[in-house]
Amino acid sequence: xxxxxxxxxxxxxxxxxxxxxxxxxxxxxxxxxxxxxxxxxxxxxxxxxxxxxxxxxxxxxxxxxxxxxxxxxxxxxxxxxxxxxxxxxxxxxxxxxxxxxxxxxxxxxxxxxxxxxxxxxxxxxxxxxxxxxxxxxxxxxxxxxxxxxxxxxxxxxxxxxxxxxxxxxxxxxxxxxxxxxxxxxxxxxxxxxxxxxxxxxxxxxxxxxxxxxxxxxxxxxxxxxxxxxxxxxxxxxxxxxxxxxxxxxxxxxxxxxxxxxxxxxxxxxxxxxxxxxxxxxxxxxxxxxxxxxxxxxxxxxxxxxxxxxxxxxxxxxxxxxxxxxxxxxxxxxxxxxxxxxxxxxxxxxxxxxxxxxxxxxxxxxxxxxxxxxxxxxxxxxxxxxxxxxxxxxxxxxxxxxxxxxxxxxxxxxxxxxxxxxxxxxxxxxxxxxxxxxxxxxxxxxxxxxxxxxxxxxxxxxxxxxxxxxxxxxxxxxxxxxxxxxxxxxxxxxxxxxxxxxxxxxxxxxxxxxxxxxxxxxxxx
Numbered sequence: 001x002x003x004x005x006x007x008x009x010x011x012x013x014x015x016x017x018x019x020x021x022x023x024x025x026x027x028x029x030x031x032x033x034x035x036x037x038x039x040x041x042x043x044x045x046x047x048x049x050x051x052x053x054x055x056x057x058x059x060x061x062x063x064x065x066x067x068x069x070x071x072x073x074x075x076x077x078x079x080x081x082x083x084x085x086x087x088x089x090x091x092x093x094x095x096x097x098x099x100x101x102x103x104x105x106x107x108x109x110x111x112x113x114x115x116x117x118x119x120x121x122x123x124x125x126x127x128x129x130x131x132x133x134x135x136x137x138x139x140x141x142x143x144x145x146x147x148x149x150x151x152x153x154x155x156x157x158x159x160x161x162x163x164x165x166x167x168x169x170x171x172x173x174x175x176x177x178x179x180x181x182x183x184x185x186x187x188x189x190x191x192x193x194x195x196x197x198x199x200x201x202x203x204x205x206x207x208x209x210x211x212x213x214x215x216x217x218x219x220x221x222x223x224x225x226x227x228x229x230x231x232x233x234x235x236x237x238x239x240x241x242x243x244x245x246x247x248x249x250x251x252x253x254x255x256x257x258x259x260x261x262x263x264x265x266x267x268x269x270x271x272x273x274x275x276x277x278x279x280x281x282x283x284x285x286x287x288x289x290x291x292x293x294x295x296x297x298x299x300x301x302x303x304x305x306x307x308x309x310x311x312x313x314x315x316x317x318x319x320x321x322x323x324x325x326x327x328x329x330x331x332x333x334x335x336x337x338x339x340x341x342x343x344x345x346x347x348x349x350x351x352x353x354x355x356x357x358x359x360x361x362x363x364x365x366x367x368x369x370x371x372x373x374x375x376x377x378x379x380x381x382x383x384x385x386x387x388x389x390x391x392x393x394x395x396x397x398x399x400x401x402x403x404x405x406x407x408x409x410x411x412x413x414x415x416x417x418x419x420x421x422x423x424x425x426x427x428x429x430x431x432x433x434x435x436x437x438x439x440x441x442x443x444x445x446x447x448x449x450x451x452x453x454x455x456x457x458x459x460x461x462x463x464x465x466x467x468x469x470x471x472x473x474x475x476x477x478x479x480x481x482x483x484x485x486x487x488x489x490x491x492x493x494x495x496x497x498x499x500x501x502x503x504x505x506x507x508x509x510x511x512x513x514x515x516x517x518x519x520x521x522x523x524x
Contacts, residue, residue: 026498027157028505029135030481031195031488035101039156041113045137046152047074050090052081057093057126063251064093064130068137073146088114091133093126095119105197106162109133111154124253128195132159135193139505142512165441165456167415168487169198169257170480172472175205175268176288177463178224178235179472185248190477190513192252194484199249200257200327200458203237206267206295207288207464210236211258215312216273223272227284242320250322257379258321261329262310263299263363270297276306278341288464296336301363302343311370318374325394326371331381333360361387368393379415382407396458398423401443408446408453416441417458422483424475425462428518433503437482437496459483470516477510477517478503 027036045068053061061078069075081087083094096119102108107120107129118129136154140147170191172179184201191199203211209223225234237245249256270276271283278300299306317326335356338344348359361384368378368390379394382403389395394413397404404414416422421431421439441457459480466472485499510517 026502027136027155028502029132030499030502030506031163031485032493032495032498032502033132033159033161034106034490034493035160037158039111039158041156042153043111043113043116043156044151044153045072045076045091047076048089049076050087051076051078052087052090052092053078054080054083054094056095056123059251060123060126060130061093063127064091064133067130067134068141068152070145071141071143071147071150072152073148091116091118093118093130095123095126096121101160101162103162105166106160107132109157109159109161111136111157113156116154124197127192127253128161131193131195132161135509139508139512142509163195163488164490165454165487167198167456167458168196168484169200169415169417169456169458170196170476170483171200171202171259171417171458171460173202173205173461173463174208174210174237175202175261176207177467177472178208178210178233179463179469181237181241181245183469184245186513188245188249188252188254190515191254193509194481195488196480196484197254198257198458199254200259200460202259202261202462204259204261204268205265206291207285208234208236209268209272211242211260211317212236212238213313213316214239215316216309218272219269219313221272223268223285225285226287230287230290232287239316239320246321255323256321257323257325257327258317259327259329260310260313260317262367263301263360264295264331264333265329266299267295267297269299273309276300276303276309278302278337278344294332294334296334298333298337299363300341300343301338301359302341302345302347307366307370310367314367314370314374318371318376324375324377325379326376327379327396328364328367328384329381330360330364330384331398333383335360355387357387359387360384361390364393365390394455398460404454405443405446408450411450411453413453413455415455415458417460422457422459423462424459424479425465428479431479433479433482434496434500436479437486437494437499439483439486440491441486457483457487473516474518477515478506479518481506 051061051065065076065078099121104122105124107125109129109132110117120126140150209219213219220236224236226232246256268285271285274280274282276299277297338356351362353359364384371378382395382397382399385403395407396415396417398417400418404416408414421436442451442454461476466475
């Protein structure tokens, strides 16, 4: 079966009414392309095949060659030739000027008997064309060792494709459970495979501070570990490790967005530097279920030293991460201690604020003003709306769609990530693959003129329950794959029956990469 191209092309001829207006063959690609057409024939990659590149596309060609080599058992040569020279027996990766039908991240792909031609107006588009070629190959291409006696055939197709949304994200919580650098890299590989382009790292919370800040060494010396009596492992990422991760992600057209939680969810920082709290007492870092889920103690908004500390931290964060966005959290901030704190109450009075909600807004606005001096945009969870949004803040709407509707209505950019469809720590009987697939990030009630503010969607994986990497895999996959199609494919092209059939071939891909995905089948 491995050698049969038929298993990789699902010749499902169907009329699907509103979804597809004409009879068509379904190719096993996820996310489903905008305009696919099945052609006769196929192109077989052999040791004589060449990847033809321009100087600009050479890095993508080299990446693609490295990607294919382990399973194929041979290296595909990457070469430059003049565009006027017609080549056969090759895969051509080219930048094109014509953006008609594909936009800035889209691509055009043609697979013929004698060559594959992939063209796009951007390097991202060329990269995504390579991911489509990858998915058209047998699933064994994902294996890390040579697969003998396999015909590496790509079916004949003609595709024009582009993403529906510019923000196609996934968040992993590194604070409550620390993940290895190797695991994060594997995640990036999987995001790239499904054309996801944002990897949101939740680096700080009550359960641990996971990013090295050179000016404040206790954040990782002390704040990256649980109190000894819990006998649980912690960990953190050095700045050099994060630079390598960022480089690795950028090669795969994935942007890493860092999250530094404030003014709440900051126990690890307060335990490291108690003076950042309102009353300066000693704190203990505890596993998620060993203490309050929401801490009363938060950063003191009345002390100038709090803002000096956070600006110092963000100085190092923005130096590391080239992302346009920095996520500051802003969710589930208890106001109990602020109400008791003389310094916070003095700040409310001095700034003419009405209450503690407006004090949080003051806090967020002040951080946004600082980030703007670094040419960064602030994004936060939808609680940052309370007390008034910072002028240019983007909102990640998690408590349903309402926060996103409010923010977009006010002209703010929004990433939709509601618990109803996008919280992958929820059990599969609460959010099934089909339910995740049914999600539409654009609410019907949002006026047409405001819909441009919906940047896209994001799946979130909080690791307070799934405390090992296999468990994280089972929570995330295949639901994040469903969300990937929601984020990329046109709404009128999405079809659950088609997706569920295509997904069957992708289970083999996940298995080849060692992913412990969730399945209803016995033994999975």
